[in-house]
Amino acid sequence: MARPRHAAPIRTCIGCRRRELAVDLLRIVARGTETGNGSRVVEIVPDPRRRLPGRGAWLHPFSACLSTAERRRAIGRALRVSGHLDISALEQYLENRHEHS
Numbered sequence: 163m164a165r166p167r168h169a170a171p172i173r174t175c176i177g178c179r180r181r182e183l184a185v186d187l188l189r190i191v192a193r194g195t196e197t198g199n200g201s202r203v204v205e206i207v208p209d210p211r212r213r214l215p216g217r218g219a220w221l222h223p224f225s226a227c228l229s230t231a232e233r234r235r236a237i238g239r240a241l242r243v244s245g246h247l248d249i250s251a252l253e254q255y256l257e258n259r260h261e262h263s
Contacts, residue, residue: 173220176236177227184212187220190252192241202245206237208255217241225256 171184189209193216194202209218219240221227228249231237238247 175222175227176219176240177221177231188223189218190221191216191218192243203248204243204245205248207251223256223259
C-alpha cells in the first residue's frame, strides 16, 4: 500500500502577504542584545538553513518585500518583539544574494 504524500508547507510572506511554498521564502529570526545603557536592540537575522532557534517569520528574499514589511511594521509583530529593530544583517544578506543571482 502506498504511503500518503505530505503536502509541502505553505507560509505567508510578511511583506506582500502572498502565500508561497516555504522553500521559496526566507526565514528570519530575532536576536535580542542589551546595550550598555539599558536599552534593547533586536537584531533581525536571516535563517536560510531554517535551523536557528526561536520564533521565525517568512519573507520573500527581495528587498521590495523587506521594505513593505518594514513600512507596515510587520517584522516586529510577526516575531513578537518590540524595541529598536536592526535589520542591517538582513539587508546585507539580500544585497549579497542579489549580486550572486
